[in-house]
Amino acid sequence: MARRFTEKKLVIASHNKGKIKEIGDLLAPFGIEVFSAGDLDLPEPEETEKTFIGNAQLKSTAAAKGANLPALADDSGLAVSALDGAPGIYSARWAGPDKDFDMAMEKVQNGIGSHPDRRASFICALSLAWPDGHVENFEGRLEGDIVWPKRGRHGFGYDPIFQPKGYDQTFGEIEPAIKHEMSHRADAFAQLVAACFK
Ligand SMILES: O=P(O)(O)OP(=O)(O)OP(=O)(O)OC[C@H]1O[C@@H](n2cnc3c(O)ncnc32)[C@H](O)[C@@H]1O
Numbered sequence: 026m027a028r029r030f031t032e033k034k035l036v037i038a039s040h041n042k043g044k045i046k047e048i049g050d051l052l053a054p055f056g057i058e059v060f061s062a063g064d065l066d067l068p069e070p071e072e073t074e075k076t077f078i079g080n081a082q083l084k085s086t087a088a089a090k091g092a093n094l095p096a097l098a099d100d101s102g103l104a105v106s107a108l109d110g111a112p113g114i115y116s117a118r119w120a121g122p123d124k125d126f127d128m129a130m131e132k133v134q135n136g137i138g139s140h141p142d143r144r145a146s147f148i149c150a151l152s153l154a155w156p157d158g159h160v161e162n163f164e165g166r167l168e169g170d171i172v173w174p175k176r177g178r179h180g181f182g183y184d185p186i187f188q189p190k191g192y193d194q195t196f197g198e199i200e201p202a203i204k205h206e207m208s209h210r211a212d213a214f215a216q217l218v219a220a221c222f223k
């Protein structure tokens with residue numbers, strides 16, 4: 026049995042504004058007071074693990090200890106079939122220190138080149154940690170295709186080149202409220218809610 030979340034305050038252990046906004050929107054119905062890692066001046070830990078869950082847990086436990094509050098971390102990324110799952114856990118790092126996602130998206134497109142397989146998945150690991158060290162982890166996924174050129178201005182990161190399966194718009198074009206209902210983050214969040222918030 027997962028530990029239930031009964032506290033009133035929660036830290037979103039992320040320094041990514043796009044993610045903090047999405048997680049804040051997903052948490053809105055639960056009446057929890059949320060803080061971001063930046064609000065609390067928490068450092069950004071180095072992501073030294075080899076899996077999404079490993080890195081999510083590293084971020085959640087560091088923030089929970091640092092803030093002495095429960096903390097929810099997200100480690101996510103894009104796994105491209107023709108690139109054997111790259112950029113994967115390196116999705117943020119492909120954009121470099123300037124967080125240049127135009128460059129990162131071009132790297133994805135150039136890597137696929139003329140390969141006929143344009144399939145990709147977005148993956149999201151969520152880790153909820155308490156200050157006593159207890160952790161609950163979840164992983165969500167969404168299948169789609171890489172399109173080129175990029176389309177739309179909604180979302181963040183790789184959204185303008187990711188078109189979810191069954192849709193003819195990219196996450197850059199789809200309204201945020203619709204993304205929240207079907208994304209990899211929504212999938213992981215639904216698992217978290219079922220296990221810890223019900
Ligand atoms: O570690 P934190 O502080 O949370 O922020 P980050 O941006 O470094 O986040 P990650 O280490 O988890 O890297 C994931 C990258 O994958 C990309 N990504 C994840 N979810 C995405 C989404 O829903 N839409 C577009 N890109 C996404 C995005 O560019 C992120 O920078």
Ligand SMILES: [Mg+2]
Binds near residue numbers: 072117
């Ligand atoms: Mg990161």
